[in-house]
Amino acid sequence: MQGCRGAGVQGCRGAGVPQEQGSVESSIISTEIYLELRELSIRTIRERIAARTLSAVELCRAALDRIERLSELNAFITVTADAALARAEQIDRAAASGDPLPPLAGAIIAIKDNMVISGVRTTAGSRILFNYKPPYTATAVERLRQAGAIVVGKTNCDEFAMGSSNENSAYGPVKNPWDAARVPGGSSGGSAVAVAAGMATAALGSDTGGSIRQPASLCGVVGIKPTYGRVSRYGLIAFGSSLDQIGPLANSVEDVARILNSIAGRDSSDSTSSDIETDDYVAALEGDARGLRVGVPRQYYGEGLDPEVRAHIEAAIKKFEEMGAEIVDVGLPHTEYAVPVYYLIATAEASSNLARYDGVRYGFRAEEAPTLKEMYSRTRDQGFGAEVKRRIMLGTYALSAGYYDAYYGKAQKVRSLIESDFRNAFASCDVIATPTSPTPAFRLGEKTDDPLEMYLSDIYTITVNLAGVPGVSLPCGLSSEGLPIGIQLIGRHFDEARLLRAARNLERAIAFNSKPGAVENL
Ligand code: GLN
Numbered sequence: 001m002q003g004c005r006g007a008g009v010q011g012c013r014g015a016g017v018p019q020e021q022g023s024v025e026s027s028i029i030s031t032e033i034y035l036e037l038r039e040l041s042i043r044t045i046r047e048r049i050a051a052r053t054l055s056a057v058e059l060c061r062a063a064l065d066r067i068e069r070l071s072e073l074n075a076f077i078t079v080t081a082d083a084a085l086a087r088a089e090q091i092d093r094a095a096a097s098g099d100p101l102p103p104l105a106g107a108i109i110a111i112k113d114n115m116v117i118s119g120v121r122t123t124a125g126s127r128i129l130f131n132y133k134p135p136y137t138a139t140a141v142e143r144l145r146q147a148g149a150i151v152v153g154k155t156n157c158d159e160f161a162m163g164s165s166n167e168n169s170a171y172g173p174v175k176n177p178w179d180a181a182r183v184p185g186g187s188s189g190g191s192a193v194a195v196a197a198g199m200a201t202a203a204l205g206s207d208t209g210g211s212i213r214q215p216a217s218l219c220g221v222v223g224i225k226p227t228y229g230r231v232s233r234y235g236l237i238a239f240g241s242s243l244d245q246i247g248p249l250a251n252s253v254e255d256v257a258r259i260l261n262s263i264a265g266r267d268s269s270d271s272t273s274s275d276i277e278t279d280d281y282v283a284a285l286e287g288d289a290r291g292l293r294v295g296v297p298r299q300y301y302g303e304g305l306d307p308e309v310r311a312h313i314e315a316a317i318k319k320f321e322e323m324g325a326e327i328v329d330v331g332l333p334h335t336e337y338a339v340p341v342y343y344l345i346a347t348a349e350a351s352s353n354l355a356r357y358d359g360v361r362y363g364f365r366a367e368e369a370p371t372l373k374e375m376y377s378r379t380r381d382q383g384f385g386a387e388v389k390r391r392i393m394l395g396t397y398a399l400s401a402g403y404y405d406a407y408y409g410k411a412q413k414v415r416s417l418i419e420s421d422f423r424n425a426f427a428s429c430d431v432i433a434t435p436t437s438p439t440p441a442f443r444l445g446e447k448t449d450d451p452l453e454m455y456l457s458d459i460y461t462i463t464v465n466l467a468g469v470p471g472v473s474l475p476c477g478l479s480s481e482g483l484p485i486g487i488q489l490i491g492r493h494f495d496e497a498r499l500l501r502a503a504r505n506l507e508r509a510i511a512f513n514s515k516p517g518a519v520e521n522l
Pocket of ligand 1: 161162163164186187206207208209210211212239346458
């Protein structure tokens with residue numbers, strides 16, 4: 001095992017990294033370390049490890065050190081330092097013996113804590129799973145490991161992925177590295193922060209209504225929600241099963257494409273995973289944007305959109321035009337029903353999925369209940385947080401006899417209208433450009449008392465899940481307060497290749513290279 005020389009890594013104290021969140025240490029962050037971690041792409045890491053100019057152990061220690069130093073951001077619930085270092089040593093050994101390295105060799109990956117890893121505590125941000133150690137591993141995580149990635153830990157998230165600010169976690173809120181008084185977005189807030197603040201090369205998140213794209217937007221990183229069925233959901237703790245999808249967050253379009261290459265594709269353990277051929281998403285990035293038809297749906301530029309966000313999105317669309325793309329007006333006329341439809345379908349599915357947490361087989365169990373029924377009731381009362389309870393009640397109501405047709409049944413019908421909106425729009429364009437979030441990152445506590453206001457922060461992302469199409473968010477500028485703004489590009493079903501190529505071209509034209517500054521003052 002090598003020391004901490006050479007990689008600009010200072011104050012390396014990997015051995016002291018806590019296995020679980022708890023110790024909070026403040027310190028001045030060295031810019032040198034910071035740049036080192038954020039500026040190494042997956043490709044560079046692999047090449048340098050193969051050339052023996054970087055050791056995987058060194059890189060892993062740097063990440064662990066950074067996680068420890070930035071523990072105030074609360075991005076991780078569990079850090080798997082020992083397993084990560086052991087894996088890194090294996091990769092260094094393979095490099096030393098000249099073996100060809102797998103595609104993600106040495107990439108430091110953080111996993112949202114709603115994906116299971118055998119033997120590693122997995123909480124889904126909930127008290128009800130505070131001690132749950134699953135006996136199996138999610139397919140997406142397993143595929144990353146096979147591809148040589150180093151899993152460094154489990155990231156904080158809204159409880160059962162229900163939320164848009166990460167304030168619904170039983171393990172405390174996550175803070176935004178651009179301004180620690182602000183939310184990182186949610187529900188994959190810890191994953192977005194881990195990437196934005198240089199604690200990991202990339203992360204996995206899950207997205208049911210925007211939970212990869214909205215935090216990516218609020219933290220200034222790239223995040224893609226693939227087509228429903230593109231990535232196996234096996235081992236993802238279910239929220240809304242017809243909407244949930246796993247996807248990567250990273251610092252560049254190329255890095256998310258590289259991760260998608262490893263995780264996409266049919267998995268016999270998930271019957272909803274598709275057997276449509278995957279593409280080589282990295283190779284697909286080649287090529288310019290000439291002739292690309294970019295649809296601009298007027299319904300996404302109305303009331304509630306922050307004028308500064310609008311200005312940045314419009315400037316980005318202009319860049320497409322300058323690159324030779326054709327800008328076309330499209331309509332997505334049923335968009336106005338998306339929020340109510342989503343909050344009927346997602347809650348109905350959640351009420352069914354969350355019925356399994358009863359304190360009997362695993363997880364939290366309330367003490368001293370006099371009867372079995374009382375044990376169930378107290379366990380669920382004490383184990384679930386307020387937002388999760390609200391959703392279970394909403395969903396149970398929507399599914400109950402007498403209301404089913406009026407609520408759930410009707411929502412399903414409107415959902416198919418939303419899906420056909422996209423099919424119609426894609427008859428005249430190849431990708432659709434919208435804001436990702438109506439505003440930049442809001443303040444911690446700003447929306448916690450008003451669930452409806454919170455639900456509106458997903459207004460531009462949830463249609464994508466309802467239709468099952470892929471959507472990517474990438475940074476397109478900074479607000480006057482210095483907060484990142486993201487643009488969302490949406491593609492046709494299973495057309496991630498073209499979607500990512502469009503995103504890559506826009507990324508190059510925008511050349512966003514700002515870095516979060518708040519971490520320097522922690
Ligand atoms: N913010 C949305 C919600 O609260 C979406 C969450 C998600 O995508 N997991 O349901």
